[in-house]
Amino acid sequence: MQLVDQAKVKSRMQTRLKQNKVLKGVFFGTTIFALVVLVILLYRILTQGIGYLDLQFFQNFASRFPEKAGIKAAFFGSLWLMAVIAPVSLIIGVGTAIYLEEYAKKNRFTTFIQINISNLAGVPSIVFGLLGLTVFVRMLEMGRSVLAGGLTMSLLILPIIVVAAQEAVRSVPKELREASYAMGATKWQTIKKVVLPAAIPGILTGGILALSRAIGETAPLLMIGALTFVAYLPENLLSGFTVMPIQIFNWTSRPQTEFHDVAAAGIIVLLAMLLIMNSIAVLIRNKFSKRL
Amino acid sequence: MQGSIRQMIKDKKEKQQSRSKIVEKIVPGILLICAIISVLTTLGIVFTLIVETITFFSQVSVIEYFTSKDWYPFFESDPDYGIWPLISGTLLITGIAMLVAVPFGLGAAIYLSEYATDRVRRIIKPILEVLAGIPTIVYGFFALTFVTPVLQNVIPSLPVFNALSPGIVVGIMIIPMIASLSEDAMSSVPNAIREGALGLGATRFEVAVKVVLPAALSGIIASVVLAISRAIGETMIVTVAGGATPKLTLDVTESIQTMTSYIVQVSLGDAGFGTTIYYSIYAVGMTLFLFTLIMNLVAQYISRRFREEY
Known part of the structure; x- marks a missing residue:
């Protein structure tokens, strides 16, 4: 008597194996989809924009004529904005992280701050724009300035920096701290001379990534009224300004297709800048990840 | 001395x-x-x-805001402030985005966590990170100048501004988010459970769908809810490619307006400080904020309440 019907088992096994094979292909296809889109996107933008990408493009201000349009004001506007965002968000963000990791007691207030930060990370960027419009532009009377834009963006990326800095501070081994205390150092001396130097690569990596997020943001700055047609460079913190994403938005929303090519050229500059910043972040991460 | x-x-x-x-x-x-x-x-x-x-x-009366089916703030003689057209536009975009992002994101997560070798994973994950780091204005440009013309080849009657194209592109934008969060959830399922199922003769597909997926379900659902919140708050893609005609419709080929793109439209226009239109962006912003806040709280609740501890 045969207990197992060999033929039946074989056929069932085969369909199951076949199903596995087919679906493996399907899952692989879904993974590749994202890659294909990325390639198409980059290819399109490169072929469209490369023709307008010359030295003149960096030297000219915005113009009604596509062949004369340049990104000078937006490029320097983005640099000005970075100069405000980087110190403000890093100081507040790292301060918050050190407080939460080193000083805060485990009580309700600390939990509240922590939950608050993770919720803040989920607030749409345009809502931060509304906040900036009311508080910085109107209440504090900063006007539609670099300062108002920079402070708004600093608040926007604050949660990202805090989380990154917290992780960096947390990953400093306890032994280092204890050794420092054993040598008679106080808490702040330990943080300043032991914890922070050890955590700085992680903080910088997170900070640069957050900054690159800020450089690509458009909506909050549109809200606080960064201008879309600027033919001058910012002179001080209270100057009006424009940034690259807004300039790109302006070119994209024009009906003439020539301006779409100009927008593509602007996108190439923006992406190149982001690529450089991300590469620096990766370099820092790789260079320092072996220590400790 | x-x-x-x-x-x-x-x-x-x-x-x-x-x-x-x-x-x-x-x-x-x-x-x-x-x-x-x-x-x-x-x-x-x-x-x-x-x-x-x-x-x-x-x-403007609260009742009008919640019951009127028209949103025509720019009619000077008789403006209408009914939020529903903006909400329906937002949800339409979100729905299309999810139809794209959930299958592709989840498929990628399953492939990366259950099938891919370490080497493949090391190549693909950074690519997904790159995709996540592209500014949304670039996606908006892509939607308007590439996806819309491609779709117009398939649907000749498709207008330049429509819900379909930005919806798809928002979906593409959040694929990395769903993929990486779901992959995290699935990788945290212990290997012993996988090996147990494989030892009983299950195929990799059966392990993925019948063992790992259920075990990681809370994390996966949380990632989808977070992605929905992201799609609701997305601004530039829909502003560039979605149009500016608030409409209570489910037709994806029509031009629509979302809550976010209305706020941008007003801030670009010359509605002065103190006008009703100026204040309306805060009411819309409040509605948007509540939507995303609820989504984020739901995601946190799900991932805390239904987490499987191993």
Whole structure:
């Protein structure tokens, strides 16, 4: 008597194996989809924009004529904005992280701050724009300035920096701290001379990534009224300004297709800048990840 | 002589200690102020939205806002402020985005966590990160100048501004988010469980779908809910490619307007400070904020409440 019907088992096994094979292909296809889109996107933008990408493009201000349009004001506007965002968000963000990791007691207030930060990370960027419009532009009377834009963006990326800095501070081994205390150092001396130097690569990596997020943001700055047609460079913190994403938005929303090519050229500059910043972040991460 | 050196050391030590004592006391305070700024930001957002929304509702009735089916704030003689067209536009975009992002994101997560070798994973994950790091205005440009023309080849009657194209592109934008969060959830399922199923003769597909997926379900659902929240708050893609005609419709080929793109439209226009239109962006912003807040809280609740501990 045969207990197992060999033929039946074989056929069932085969369909199951076949199903596995087919679906493996399907899952692989879904993974590749994202890659294909990325390639198409980059290819399109490169072929469209490369023709307008010359030295003149960096030297000219915005113009009604596509062949004369340049990104000078937006490029320097983005640099000005970075100069405000980087110190403000890093100081507040790292301060918050050190407080939460080193000083805060485990009580309700600390939990509240922590939950608050993770919720803040989920607030749409345009809502931060509304906040900036009311508080910085109107209440504090900063006007539609670099300062108002920079402070708004600093608040926007604050949660990202805090989380990154917290992780960096947390990953400093306890032994280092204890050794420092054993040598008679106080808490702040330990943080300043032991914890922070050890955590700085992680903080910088997170900070640069957050900054690159800020450089690509458009909506909050549109809200606080960064201008879309600027033919001058910012002179001080209270100057009006424009940034690259807004300039790109302006070119994209024009009906003439020539301006779409100009927008593509602007996108190439923006992406190149982001690529450089991300590469620096990766370099820092790789260079320092072996220590400790 | 010996005594005086000892004295000098003692003096110096005392001086240092008194200074460091002051520093030790001040520093936590300064750091606490930094930490409080994040709380102030939240309070500022809530306060701003509430105050300006109240001003708006002193000029427009709450009942009209929630019951009227028309949103025509720019009609000077008889403006209509009914939020539903903006909400339906937002949900339409979100729905299309999810139809794209969930299958592709989840498929990628399953492939990366259950099939891919370490080497493949090391290549693909950075690519997904690149995709996640592209500014949304670039996606908006892509939607308008590439996806819409491609779709027009398939649907010849498709207008330049429509819901379909930005919906698809928002979906593409959030694929990395769903993929990486779901992959995290699936990789945290212990290998012993996988090996147990494989030992019983299950195929990799059966392990993925019948064992790993259910075990990681809370994390996966949380990632989808977070992605929905992201799609609701997405601004530039829909502003560039979605049009500016608020409409209560489910037709994906029509031009629509979302809550976010309305806010941008007003801020680009010349509605002066103090007009009803100016205050309306805060009421819309409040509605948007509540939508995303609820989504984020739901995601946190799901991932905490239904987490499987191993």
